[in-house]
Amino acid sequence: MSAKRAVARAVYGSRYDSIPWAQRVYVRPGERALREMQYRRLLRTSPVISLDEYRSRVKLGAIEEFISCHMCGESKQQPLYEPSKLKKNGKTAWSYHVVRCPSCGFLYRNPNILPERLGDLYSKNYSTFLTGNYASNRQRRYRQAMDAFKPVFEEGDKRRLLDFGCGAGYFLELAEERGFDAHGVDLSPDSVKEANERLTSATAHFGAPEDVPEIAAGGFDVVTLWSVLAHLPRPVDDFTSFRNLLAPGGVLMILTVNAQSLLLKAYGSQWNGFTRNHLMFYSRETMPSLLRQAGFAGVAFEPFYGDTIEAGTTKLSAAHSARLRKSVQASDGGNMLRALAFADDEAIKRWGDGRPVHRLT
Template identity: 70%
Template sequence: MVSARRLINRIVYGSRYDRVHWTQRVYVRPGERLAREARWRWRLRRAPVVPLADYAARTPLGAIEEFVSCLMCGQSRQQPLFEPANGDGWSYRVVRCPSCGFLYRNPNVRPEHLGDLYANGYSGFLTGDYAANRQRRYRLTMDAFAPVFSDGRGRRLLDFGCGAGLFLELAEQRGFEAYGVDLSPDSVEQANARLTRARAYFGAPEDVPEIAEGGFDVITLWSVLAHLPRPLSDFSLFRRLLAPGGVLLVLTVNARSLLLKAYGPTWSGFTKNHLMFYSAETLRTLLGRTGFAGVSYAPHYGDAVEAGTDRLPEPLRRRLRRTVEAADGGNMMRALAFADQEAIARWGGDRRIHRLRTRAQARPVPAAD
């Protein structure tokens, strides 16, 4: 039986786009972008804004959870938007900050229980179907930010949330003196079995002397940012660990994505262990508040499109690229943050750099109301 949505799409678009992958349709069908953006604005206008106390009074709280205000601007009011869930029995609530637009899970996981999410069997996920194209994605992103990753000789790299070491393997191949940390002990064990010179550690960076001493030229967060319950503290630490001229790479789901606006609670970015959902704007807020000097973005057109293995006809491929560049930057957000002006001068090249205010210049966080 054809769903109502598919029937409407067939009437509006005909059969021309039936063979286009569902993740690409919103970028290539005529008028789709404008329709999704209009629907998103309508959703935000209709969603109520409530005080945190009222929201907490009617929302169940899990054993390892706590209610939080917006970590980007301090606003305590909540705009409930989604309740992602799946057949495995997990579900949570996603709210939007009515002041700065940040999307986050609320109630959120308490930081001291973050390791509970990765204690049992997480490495099986990281080395199963999820991992099939990971290294291709890493290479495509490294190429998008060339020459930062072209030659690692004489340079120190930290992969935060290194999982089973798939990226560390590439980093040591490119000559980096590479280290990794992760909260999954079985993932760390698998990483060290994979690696030759690089080394993965279980725990936090400050607990490992070789890492706590800092001096890193590159820090990478591959699909990690959405998992951090206290990003301001973490990014302040990253800034301290970077050497002068250092850079930090972020790959994360994009909360500005047209796919989020199209699919709502079933969006692919709402996974079991994701806690925070960033757009280019809210990532700039995070980086500015933690002392970074600038940030540059690379659009993400999709791994298959960038690798040339998709089946899109060339006219649709060009339309997809134009839409991504004009609209949201893609379903994944790729960003390179610069620790200081030296980093911008060394690695900025001809990229568009968004200059960030220093912590001293930033406006104070408003008091929770």
């Protein structure tokens, strides 16, 4: 048993053992405050060093580069985490370093992946991952986010939609069912092949948007990024491209791991948001900077409580469910971040739907 688990067992006993580990930090009394204090202590005690000093300490991989903060340009580094995964034989399958920008608080992998080598992470049967256990509840999560951002997704009405990083086409399948003129792009050739075998009217393309003439022409009413943002090594460039692909009144829907998650603050390097292919990690505090630099007019957020909570299939008691929702609302600590970015004022007027919109211009 790890030291952290031993402390939790000493404090809470076995009363919460039946609650899934991903929900315990939200429902155990006082734990939110404890984890927030734990995270503040980590930030207070972790040294800030120059990029040159950081380079001297960390080994650079064959497809990696050292970077400064993409949100504000700060070169100083505050090393915080070292995620890794072991193979069955005990050897390291993958590992990397995550740093925090001491100026704006942005979390990112450093060294990061060279943009021209990003495809190396997805070239070998990536669809096996996308269509296995990972995919079993994906469409439920898509529907929940679509419901959270009504009325954007209620009726497609032949509006043009681009799913960036469409994978095996599970969202495109929903989009065509709802009447969108749906298109997708992805860097995994086997995923694109599988998507097109599944789809009827929607189409998936291999490559980047600029590689496909009908995508590069733009004029999209909706662009979606489902668990894609954390994979982008040049986010400002990519989001500027997304903004240019949108028609007047268009919106960009984002689902990504949340760098403010209580699970991150509780489990550190073992957080499930640190996966082999994730490069950058956003929160409500850092995402507006990205959107502003890319030319978006505003952004709205919706809290994420968890798939089973939102689907009404949770095994938590009513009291525990209410406590979980309260914890997420108080800390913006849901494990996923859901955002709707507005291309211009017309988009805000059309799709803001009375929700709080953080204006960026």
